[in-house]
Amino acid sequence: MVVTAPLLTTKLHVPRRRRGLVARPRLSERLDRGGDVALTLVSAPAGFGKTTLLTEWLATADRRSTAWLSLDDRDNDPNTFWTYLIAALQTAVPGVAAGAFALLREPHASLDEVLATLVNELDAAPDDLVVVLDDYHAIATPEIHERMAFLVEHLPPHVHLVIATRADPALPVARWRGRGELVEVRADELRFTAEEAAAYLNEAMGLALTAEHSAALEARTEGWIAALQLAALSMQGRDDPAGFIAGFAGDDRYIVDYLAEEVLQRQPDDVQHFLLRTSILNRLTGPLCDAVVGRDGGRPMLAGLERANLFLVPLDDRRSWYRYHHLFADVLHARLLAEQPDRVSELHRRASGWHAEHGEPSEAIRHALAGGDAERAADLVERAMPSARQNRHDTTLRHWFKQLPEHVLRNRPVLRAGYAGAILVHGELDGVEEHLRDAERWLDSVAPADAAPPDTTPAATGAEDPALVRAVRSQVAVYRAAQARITGDLAGTMTHAQRLLNFADPHDHLVRGSAAGLLGLAHWSSGELTAAYRWWSDSRAQLEWAGHHSDTLGVSLALADIRIAQGRLGDAMATYQDGLAVAARHGSHTLRGAADMHVGLSELCRERNELETAREHLAASTQLGEHAGLPQNRHRWRVAMARLREAEGDLDGAVELLDEAERCFVSDMFPDVRPIAALRARVWLAQGQLGKAFDWTRQGGLDPADDLSYLREFEHVTLARALLAEHATSGDRTPLQQATGLLDRLLAAARDGGRAGTVIELLVLRALAHQHQGDVPGALGALERALQLAEPEGYVRIFVDEGPPLAALLQACARQGAAPGYVRRLVSAGAPAGGGIPAPRGPVEPLSARELEVLRLLATDLDGPGIARELFVSLNTLRTHTKNLYAKLGVNSRRAAVRRGEELNLLARPDPRSGRAVADR
Amino acid sequence: MTKTTGGPPPSPSRYEIRLRGRLDPRWTAWFDGMTLTTADDGTTALRGPVTDQAALHGLLQKVRDLGLPLLSVTPLDAEHPRTVTT
Structure with a gap:
């Protein structure tokens, strides 16, 4: 239910070519060389004609598809940046990078995944795509630079990036230059030569100057096109260009000062007023100018300025949005500050009002702050918060908060809580405590907690809106719980999540779903599966109501994992299938998390020895594509494939895949109850590599006398397996005794915790241990109990994987009349496994x-x-x-x-x- | 904005920023109240208090955006001025 923030399409518009330009073939040829490399860098100060050069070059080479993005300082939010970049790509190649674009809207997607998907999808774009990022110097966020560097390094050969900037970007430019992978156009090349200056002044501007005069201008301006342009404007309509040039050349004032003065002086008063007052605006449109200037006529005025070539750059084809040339805007703005300092804050106030009314909170806030009205800025931030949060403009939010002076935050509990959230969402804690405490102080003052004596209630009570109080209270509880989670405080997480459920609005499904999820997580981590399952189910229902479908698939994974631990394979299977149904119902089968459902189904099919179906599910997961999987799906897929190979007898292949799974492991909030390293140790045991397996138990500090906990259960079962294997090889009694003792304790714990899945495995191992001890009735008793639990759920591999020693016991069980049909199936399933045909190996990495x-x-x-x-x-x-x-x-x-x-x-x-x-x- | 790692403590100090070209005193307000002095050699010095490194970079960015050639940046110690030319 993430609402798409409106994009400013003017930012994606290739600036119009201006009339009367000088052809600069030497530079176009240089840019053409960019076709051989990933990055072209056009780096020069303001007014060197970077944008003009690029628009001219793009217009003359008509075969190219071009994506254009004009950056500004609001794009320092990584989410905003990548959203605009992909939107720009889509103007050039409709529908391209749809997967990456969808991922950007996913609450759990990381930008690294977005980038990886983007690179893959660009691969599929048609040949020769040029992507221009203009004004890249506006970007100061290190994360954006890092990912841009990644993008440049991984661009497919047919996509070319052009960066225009006033300062060299924080990218590994020197490295690329050294490898010859960079084409550069810098200030010295952009400077107009004497010939180009003459062509510009005489042909384009129609000034008919002598060679000597144009050379004098070229020398005074040092080929700086912005200055040449201003000079030409100053001379238009003058009787005495020679006198002007002599005066100009003999003056050492800052060129733009001198020339802007000349240009401005020749404008009528109303034009001068208009220029000065609108100089505070980043972008101009008629009604906005009217609001700021305080009189009508903005639109015709802008049209007139454009006709007079007064440094107005149109931003769209409809002549509705413009901006001033940066240099000219700075000169105007400086004059405004110097000449009418008292007016400035009023102008900003008007601009802020207009932008707030027209749904542009960022500009409204910027103007409020520039006008020195921090209270108004705080109001605006408060109003813009919900939608900024929903759109995951986390960096923008934090930027807004940081700019607000401390004093306006006082007595603004909504902002305080929001500020804490904006910090926490970055995984940081700095300042969180202070903001939350301030919000809590406010809550205590307006609505004292039940325990507080009534006489401590300060004066300002009674009038507070109960809905506001409740909203603040639940926000504070959300962030307290998040704070506890980040610091690893399980009890605190539970307390705050529980409080949250008490306070939150019954209709605030997202908050309730998150709180229930946190409680599920905490119970799961402490092994209380029944409670965990109940909370997660509640969480899934709330998230479904909130419309967060992809999140419900993440919860389905938790629910199925719990059911598997409880030995309820049928329920787990139904959970995954429900997940697929959710995906099919909402949007498409590529809903994020759908691929994970297939991986889960594959694991269940493997356990039931339906190996072909298990393989099909893994292929289906791959076919849905990376964007249909949660971040954890990459390692989960490899684990599932490894276990499939193991079942097919390809143990080396299984170890290889587990190594890979470990490399691409992405942690989520779920407890890691089946560590990859333990799975690998089990394969080593199957290979007879006891030394490696015991290296692993030592590294993990595992000991048969350890206190037991659910979180380490899988590792302890693995240790028991290793001890049994050691006894089987050496005949030594000590490991057998240790294994038996450990198994008995594990069995008691698993029974207490209601983990029937673990109980079955432990009974199987216990049966083998009894057999080693020569206690056949004990072995058969244990195995019989295992069969009773396993048969209704269709377990197969849990028995078959133990090989011939268990097969003999199983047959003995059947002779005693225990589940004969089931045993027959198990024994026949085990028969081909030993000498089976080597199975085809799946791709190591999913195909794009x-x-x-x-x-x-x-x-x-x-x-x-x-x-x-x-x-x-x-x-x-x-x-x-x-x-x-x-x-x-x-x-x-x-x-x-x-x-x-x-x-x-x-x-x-x-x-x-x-x-x-x-x-x- | 940017976090400083190490470096001097963020106490307010004075700086001189020297540019090539003669800048009108009108730019004082634009440069956050720095005083502008033009010298006979056709250079301009901006002098004044700078809160921290971020503020200094903000000023340098304004210089960059005007296309003014930067000559030097010098911290001014109130008692013992010393010059560090870039």
């Missing part, structure tokens, strides 16, 4: 959508050029895709790639209804 397309075309009769034509890419680009997909599939020929694609079911397309793979034909 483009690579999948290429793979499908490789399966046709088309030759290379034919495929390239089909995809509208160059042969070179096709080669890049092919090389990448071969590497991902681990093959080195077209035929092998197609075969591997068939094995992995990648040649099919996803069925939009279920998200499952179906045959293409």
Whole structure:
């Protein structure tokens, strides 16, 4: 339910070409060389004609698709920056980077994922896309620079970036220059040569100057085009250009001062007034100018200024928005400050009012602050907060808060709480305590807590709006809980989340859903599965009502994980399938989290020994694409694939995948109850590599005498397995005794905690331990109890994976009459596992959508050029895709790639209804 | 804005910023109240208190945006002026 903030389309507009320009082929040729590299840097001070050069160059090379973005200081919010950048790309290539754009709106998506998706999607864009970022010097946020550097390093060869800036950007420019991967146009090249100056003054401006005069101007201005332009304007209509040039050349005043003076003096009074008063505006439009100047006629005035070439830059084709040339605006603004200092704050107040009315809070706040009206700015921030938060303009919010002076925050509990939230959302704590305490003081003063004696109530009570009090109270509780979570304080998290549920508006589903989730999390982490399940279910319902569908899929993962621990595979399966249904109902099957549902289903199918279906689910997850998966899906997918390989007997492949899973592990708030390292230790045990497994137990400080906790249960079970394996190899009794003792304690704990899934596994291990001790009736008793718990839920691999020793026990069980049908199934499932056919291996890394397309075309009769034509890419680009997909599939020929694609079911397309793979034909 | 790591404590101090070109005294308000002095060699000195490093960078950015060639930035100690030329 994230509302899209309106984008200023003027920022995406390629500035119009001006009439009467001087052709500068030497610079165009330089820019053309940018076609060979990722980045072209146009770096020079204000007024050097950077923007003009680029618009001219783009207009003359008409084949190019061009994305244009004019940056300003509001784009320092990373979310805003990337939103505009992708919007700009979409003006050039409609629909491009849709996945990255959707990700930006997801509450849990990280910008790194957005970038990775963007790079992949640009890969699929048509050839030769030029992306211009104008006024890049406005960006001062280090995170944006870091990700821009990543983008430049990973741009597909057919996408070229052009950065125009007044100062060299904080990017690794020197490195790229050293590698010859950078084309540069700098001030010295941008300066007008004597010939260019003459051409400009005489041909473009029609001044008919002598060579000597134009040379004098070129020398005085040092080829600075802004100054040449001002000089030309000053001379238009003058009888005595020679006198003007002599005066100008003989003067050492700041050029722009001198010339602006000349230009301004020749304007009528009303024009001068208009120019000075509107100089405080970043962007101009008729009605805004009317509001600021205090009289009508803004629109015709702007049109007149543009006709007179008075440094007005149109920002759109409809002549509705303009800006002043930066340099000219600064001169005007400085004059305003010097000549009418008393007027300035009034002008800002009017501008602030207009922008507030027209839904531009950022500009409204900027003007309120510039006009020295901090109270008004605080009001505006308070009003703009909810939508800024919803749109995840976290950095903008924090920037607003930081600018507000401390004194206006006093007695503004909503701002205090909001400020705390804006800090917490960045994972920081600095200042949070102070803001929350101030908000709490206010709450205590207007609505004392039940325990407080009534006589301490200060004077200003009674009049407060109960809805406001409740809103502040629940906000404070949200941020107290978040604060506790960041500091790892489980009890505090629970207390505050519980308080939150007591105070929050019953209809505030998002807040209630978050609070319930925090409680679910806390109970889960302490092993109270029943309570955890109840809270998570509540959380899912609230989030669904709030319309946060993708979040409900994240909660489904938690619910299914809990059901699996409880040994309720059928319920877990239903949870994942419900998740897929939610995805299908809302928008599309590529709702973020849908891919995770398939990975979960795959794990369940593997446990039930439906290995083919398990594989299909993993392929379906891959086919949905990276943007359909939560950040954790990358490692979860690899873990699921590893266990599938393990089931198929490919233990080396399993270890490899687990190593990869560990590398791409992304933590979420869920407790890590099945660590990847423990899974790998189990595979080592299966390989007979006891040394490695015990290295791991030592590193983790695991000991059979440890106190037990749910969070380390999986590791302790793994330790018991290692001890049993050690006994089996060495015949030593000590590890067997240690394992038995540990298993008994684990069993008691798992039973107490209602974790039937763990109980089944522990009973199986206990049966094996009894057998080693020579106690066959004890072994059969344990196994029989395991079978009773496991049969209704369809467990298979939990028995089969133990191999022949357990198979013998199972058959003995069946002879005693315990679940004979089930045992027969288990034994026959185990039979081929030992000497089975080596299974095809899945791709190490999911293929991008483009690579999948290429793979499908490789399966046709088309030759290379034919495929390239089909995809509208160059042969070179096709080669890049092919090389990448071969590497991902681990093959080195077209035929092998197609075969591997068939094995992995990648040649099919996803069925939009279920998200499952179906045959293409 | 930017966090300073190390460096001098953020106490207010005075700076001189020297530019090439003669700047009209009208720019005083634009440069946050710095005093403007033009010298015979055609340079202009902006002098005045600067709250912290962020404020100093803000001033330098204004200089950059006017396209004025920057000659030097010098911290002014009230008693013992010393010059650090960039």
